[in-house]
Amino acid sequence: MVTNDILKIKNLTKKFSNFVAVDNLSLDVKKNSCIGFLGPNGAGKTTTLKILTGLLRPTSGAAQINGYDVTKNFRKAMLGVGAVVETPEFYPHFTPDDVLSYFGRLRGMSHQEVKGRIQKVLDEVNMSEWSNKKIGKFSKGMKQRIAIASALLHEPQLIILDEPVSGLDPRGMMEVREIIKAMKKQGKTIFMSSHLLVETQAICDEVALIDKGKLLGLRSISDLQTSSKSKIKIEMIENPTDFQLDAIKNFPQISDVLQDTSNVITVDFEGDKSNRADFLKFLHDHSIQVISFSLVETSLENIYKELISDSVR
Numbered sequence: 001m002v003t004n005d006i007l008k009i010k011n012l013t014k015k016f017s018n019f020v021a022v023d024n025l026s027l028d029v030k031k032n033s034c035i036g037f038l039g040p041n042g043a044g045k046t047t048t049l050k051i052l053t054g055l056l057r058p059t060s061g062a063a064q065i066n067g068y069d070v071t072k073n074f075r076k077a078m079l080g081v082g083a084v085v086e087t088p089e090f091y092p093h094f095t096p097d098d099v100l101s102y103f104g105r106l107r108g109m110s111h112q113e114v115k116g117r118i119q120k121v122l123d124e125v126n127m128s129e130w131s132n133k134k135i136g137k138f139s140k141g142m143k144q145r146i147a148i149a150s151a152l153l154h155e156p157q158l159i160i161l162d163e164p165v166s167g168l169d170p171r172g173m174m175e176v177r178e179i180i181k182a183m184k185k186q187g188k189t190i191f192m193s194s195h196l197l198v199e200t201q202a203i204c205d206e207v208a209l210i211d212k213g214k215l216l217g218l219r220s221i222s223d224l225q226t227s228s229k230s231k232i233k234i235e236m237i238e239n240p241t242d243f244q245l246d247a248i249k250n251f252p253q254i255s256d257v258l259q260d261t262s263n264v265i266t267v268d269f270e271g272d273k274s275n276r277a278d279f280l281k282f283l284h285d286h287s288i289q290v291i292s293f294s295l296v297e298t299s300l301e302n303i304y305k306e307l308i309s310d311s312v313r
């Protein structure tokens, strides 16, 4: 059967003694997609990624990469995937050239093949100039880029990254983000974990939400951004009068109004873009002079609440 799914996870469960770290998780990832695997600390993200890359065996369930089962057909499955799951620790006296030749040999690549690929992958992570420098002097972000380069060495189609920007400074984060976006453009499939929604929003097309080992749902980023329930923060030139506040409270899409400071309010809003535009016009019509009108980022917690209530319904 021809399938467009590069990664198929079916009823995956991992128990550590009696503790269920991954709970009957099923998810299909299409070729060329970029999915953020999002969840709070301890949700089971790393455990899942370790199973996908053969570092852990599942208690039950299965996962396939390119149609090959990661436990039963480990070698063939691993040909299709490049991963950075554990924080990379390199021997400080080694250079990127040394490290990548070593990984290339482990992968059974010929000397010639490795040489060509090293240049290519170092280029992709913008580290060509550092190929002969000792890694001991590298920043965390540079080490992360070398780890990504090593994951790209054998030209896998699926890239698995565990919290690729966590612990990096803003510049390091930006560099790694750009590299991931470039891989995406080249047609790679990206499956990366994160505990920050903003992070996944900046890179991915879809988000798979996990909590307590369970998959809560798969949402497109654009869906999340236009989620019907939101909070809007409004800053006004003057403090609103009681009459104006009452009018806002009675606006059809508003369920609650919170006065943050005398001239700033946050409203709970249930409606789409055009409702929001109507609301802005309404403020203007009520002689409320607005300095700023912005959607407050939907917190991970709110999305979880919405997803959980959706699944209960």
Ligand SMILES: Nc1ncnc2c1ncn2[C@@H]1O[C@H](COP(=O)(O)OP(=O)(O)OP(=O)(O)O)[C@@H](O)[C@H]1O
Residues within 6 Å of the ligand: 016, 019, 021, 039, 040, 041, 042, 043, 044, 045, 046, 047, 048, 195
């Ligand atoms: N080897 C292990 N033995 C026992 N429990 C473990 C083991 N590995 C993970 N766990 C537990 O499984 C749960 C999921 O851990 P996991 O590392 O997968 O979470 P995570 O989503 O990656 O969290 P974080 O955001 O903190 O990295 C946690 O409660 C953790 O304590």
Ligand SMILES: [Mg+2]
Residues within 6 Å of the ligand: 045, 046, 047, 162
């Ligand atoms: Mg983790």
